[in-house]
Amino acid sequence: MKGEMRKEKQTRTRIRTRMMITYLIPLSLFVGAFGTFFFHLAKGSLDTEFGKRLIAIGRSALVQIPTDLVLGLSEGDEHSRLYRNVRRKLKNLMRVNGVKRIYLFDLEMRALVDTEEGILIGTRYVKDFDREELERVRRGESAASILFKGTDGRYYKTGYAPVRDAEGRVGGFIGVDASVEFFQTLRHMRRNVVTGVFIAVGIIVLTSIYFAHSIETPIRKLVAAARRIEVGDLETPIPVERDDEFGFLSHSMDEMRKGILKRDQALKMMLSGIAHEVRNPLGGMSLFTGILAEALAGDTEKLGYLQKIEKELRNLERIVATFLDYARPLQVRRARVDLDAFFREVFTILAPEMGKIAVSWSFEASDGLSFDPALMRQVFLNLVRNAIQAMPGGGELEIRGEVSEGRYYRIEVIDAGTGIAGLAPEDLFNPFFTTKQKGSGLGLAFVKRIIEAHGGTVSIADRPGPQRGAVVTIELPLVSVEAEGEKKRAANPRG
Numbered sequence: 001m002k003g004e005m006r007k008e009k010q011t012r013t014r015i016r017t018r019m020m021i022t023y024l025i026p027l028s029l030f031v032g033a034f035g036t037f038f039f040h041l042a043k044g045s046l047d048t049e050f051g052k053r054l055i056a057i058g059r060s061a062l063v064q065i066p067t068d069l070v071l072g073l074s075e076g077d078e079h080s081r082l083y084r085n086v087r088r089k090l091k092n093l094m095r096v097n098g099v100k101r102i103y104l105f106d107l108e109m110r111a112l113v114d115t116e117e118g119i120l121i122g123t124r125y126v127k128d129f130d131r132e133e134l135e136r137v138r139r140g141e142s143a144a145s146i147l148f149k150g151t152d153g154r155y156y157k158t159g160y161a162p163v164r165d166a167e168g169r170v171g172g173f174i175g176v177d178a179s180v181e182f183f184q185t186l187r188h189m190r191r192n193v194v195t196g197v198f199i200a201v202g203i204i205v206l207t208s209i210y211f212a213h214s215i216e217t218p219i220r221k222l223v224a225a226a227r228r229i230e231v232g233d234l235e236t237p238i239p240v241e242r243d244d245e246f247g248f249l250s251h252s253m254d255e256m257r258k259g260i261l262k263r264d265q266a267l268k269m270m271l272s273g274i275a276h277e278v279r280n281p282l283g284g285m286s287l288f289t290g291i292l293a294e295a296l297a298g299d300t301e302k303l304g305y306l307q308k309i310e311k312e313l314r315n316l317e318r319i320v321a322t323f324l325d326y327a328r329p330l331q332v333r334r335a336r337v338d339l340d341a342f343f344r345e346v347f348t349i350l351a352p353e354m355g356k357i358a359v360s361w362s363f364e365a366s367d368g369l370s371f372d373p374a375l376m377r378q379v380f381l382n383l384v385r386n387a388i389q390a391m392p393g394g395g396e397l398e399i400r401g402e403v404s405e406g407r408y409y410r411i412e413v414i415d416a417g418t419g420i421a422g423l424a425p426e427d428l429f430n431p432f433f434t435t436k437q438k439g440s441g442l443g444l445a446f447v448k449r450i451i452e453a454h455g456g457t458v459s460i461a462d463r464p465g466p467q468r469g470a471v472v473t474i475e476l477p478l479v480s481v482e483a484e485g486e487k488k489r490a491a492n493p494r495g
Contacts, residue, residue, distance in 0.1 A: 022208075027200065027204055028197070028200070028201050028204070031196070031197050031200050031201075032197055035190075035193035035194070035196070035197055038193070039190050039193060047147070047157070047180075048144075050144075050157055050178075050180060051143075051144025051145075051157060051159055052144070052159075053159070054099070054144060054157060054158065054159025054176040054177075054178055055142040055143075055144060055159040055160070055161050055176075056159075057093065057097050057099060057102070057159065057176045058102070058142075058159055058160065058161040058174040058175070058176045059142070059161050060093065061089070061090055061093050061102055061174060061176075062161065062163060062174055064089050064093070065086045065089055065090075066082070066086075067163050067164060067165070067171075068165050068166040069082055070082070070086055070104055070112055070113060070163070070172075071106065071112070071163065071165055071171045071172055073112050073113070073121055074121065074122070075120070075121050075122040076121070077121055078120060078121055083113060083121070086113050087113050087114075087115065090102045090103075090113060090115050091115050094115050097178075098178070099176055099177065099178040100156065100177045100178055100179055101114070101115050101116050101175075101176070101177040102114075102115050102174070102175070102176050102177075103115060103116065103119070103174070103175050103177075104163060104172055104173065104174050104175075105125055105172060105173055105175070106171065106172040106173075107138070107170070107171065107172060107173075108124075109124055109125045109126075109127060110122050110123065110124055110125075111123040111124075111125065112172060129145070129146070129148065130145045130158065130160070133145055133160055134160065134173065137160045137161065137162050137170070137173055138162075138170055139170075140162055140170055141162070142159070142160060142161045142162070143159075143160050144157060144158065144159045144160070145157055145158040145159075145160070147180060150179070154179045154180075155179065155180045156177050156178065156179050156180060157177070157178060157180050158175050158176065158177050159175070159176045159178075160173055160174070160175050161173070161174050162174075218241070218242060218246040218250070219246075221241075221250075222238075222246070222249060222250065222253060225238045225250075225253060225257075226253070229256075229257055229260065230452070234257055234260055234261040234264060235261070237254055237257070238250050238253050238254040238257060240254065278316070278320050282313060282316055282317055282320065285313055286310075286313055286317075289306060289309055289310050289313065292306060293306055330375065330449065330450065330453045332371075332372045332375065332453050332454060333372050333374075334370040334371055334372060334454075334479075335370060335371070335372070335373060336367075336369075336370050337369070337370065337371060337373055337376075339363040339369075339401060340361075340363065342373065342376075342377075343361055343380070343399060345377070346377060346380045346381060346384060347359060347384070349381065350381065350384055350385065350388070353385065353388055354388065355388070355394060356393070356394025356395075357387075357388055357391060357394060357395060357396075357397050358394075358395070358396050358397065359396075359397045359398075359399075360396070360397075360398050360399075361398070361399040361400065361401075362400050362401075363400065363401040363402075364401060364402040364403055366403050366409055366478060368409070368478030368479050369409045369476065369478060369479075370479055371454055371476060372450075372454070375450045375453070375454075376450065376454075378446065378447075378450065379446075379447045379450050379451065379474075380413070382443040382444070382446065382447050383413045383447060383472050384397070384413065385443075386443065386444075387413060387415035387417065387470075390415055390417025390418055390469075390470065391415060391416060391417045395415065395416035395417065395469075396415075396416050397413075397414070397415050397416075398412075398413075398414040398415075399411065399412070399413050399414070400412055400414075403478070404475060406478075407477065407478055408456075408475045408476065408477055408478060409475070409476050409477075409478055410473060410474070410475050411473075411474045411475075411476070412471055412472065412473050412474075413471070413472040413474075414463060414469060414470075414471050415463075415469045415470055416463075416467065416468060416469040417468070417469050417470060418468060418469075418470075419462040419463060419468055419469055419470050420460060420461070420462055420470055425459060425460050425461060428444050428460055429444045429445055429447070429448040429458070429460075430445060444460075451474055451476070454476055454477075455476070455477045456474060456475050456476040456477060457474070457475050458472065458473070458474050458475075459472070459473050460472045460473075461473075
């Protein structure tokens with residue numbers, strides 16, 4: 001039972017995990033890749049357009065100033081009218097276009113006019129990072145620098161255009177610096193994209209959990225229905241609650257349940273009929289053996305034969321009784337049981353068969369253990385009788401009970417016989433499976449049926465360790481006093 005519960009939990013976990021992986025990983029990769037691609041595409045496009053804008057501002061400035069005269073400025077001309085007029089126009093153009101700086105310099109990288117204060121004519125610029133762009137400008141092209149970080153911590157970009165002399169030859173450069181405002185926007189956009197990815201992932205996780213739950217719920221119901229069928233509850237119908245594949249499966253399982261119920265009823269009727277037909281002549285045979293025993297009084301040899309007949313008749317009567325018990329529908333009537341007194345009664349019944357069997361038992365006290373005494377008596381009569389038959393020369397039989405994990409009560413029947421002799425444990429509980437010459441094959445099947453009707457499990461295995469023998473383990477669910485009271489009140493609402 002515990003293993004099945006763990007397996008069901010693992011199955012639900014695997015379904016939920018697989019669904020999240022199926023949806024989460026591909027979609028997260030797609031959203032992340034799309035966001036990264038979009039960010040770099042937008043950054044590249046805006047960077048190119050911004051560079052073109054700076055170049056356009058530089059070309060506009062060159063139209064408004066006498067470039068051939070500016071190229072002729074030399075050190076000390078800062079107070080000349082030409083220098084002041086050109087610098088004023090560049091400053092006005094700088095304010096109008098919202099750029100940080102406009103400056104002109106010659107092919108030797110020496111300043112000619114600069115809107116930034118303190119830059120005198122002849123000041124040498126260091127443009128090591130823009131060599132490639134400046135080479136292109138020397139050839140008469142325009143170019144824009146890569147992004148660079150200013151002393152104020154902001155990102156800037158420079159657009160370069162060639163300054164030509166009166167003959168149209170490139171004699172210098174004009175540079176326009178501006179802060180890259182769009183870069184801050186891109187950074188905000190990137191944060192928004194990352195936030196969007198996390199939101200999308202959260203939505204995917206919640207959606208996956210929802211869909212997993214919508215799949216797990218009908219699966220759990222179908223598993224519960226299958227377990228009811230497994231323990232012999234064929235009367236409870238399987239409801240069809242959905243109009244999809246799960247609904248079709250529920251309908252198919254319910255039809256299967258009805259088919260099994262019909263066959264089970266037919267089999268039980270047949271077993272019951274056969275048992276009754278056999279029991280009647282057995283009763284007559286038992287009666288006449290008694291009469292015959294009186295007639296043969298004193299004839300020791302013939303009475304010995306008669307005793308063998310009577311023994312076989314008793315075996316047949318026990319087999320017939322087993323058939324009838326197996327065919328009879330089970331009704332579990334739980335009650336609190338004193339295990340010590342219960343097993344004393346079991347061994348009193350089996351006392352004539354015990355022979356040289358030494359019995360010991362010990363039980364941990366538990367207020368939550370309850371079962372049907374009559375049905376469980378049949379269980380332990382079968383199990384103890386099997387243990388006795390497995391030890392024809394005598395041996396030790398131990399029965400012990402203890403609380404397991406706080407939710408179950410485990411009872412073990414341990415013998416010192418031959419064990420299960422390499423047989424598959426699950427086969428031993430199949431109806432009509434037997435290794436005995438005179439067995440019905442219904443003893444352990446009946447045991448399993450009764451235990452499962454109590455909501456428990458039963459298993460058999462070889463005895464661990466060097467000692468030979470078998471261990472039959474029964475686990476019954478514990479019922480709290482409050483839960484038992486609730487069940488009684490539900491069964492009898494008037495008290």
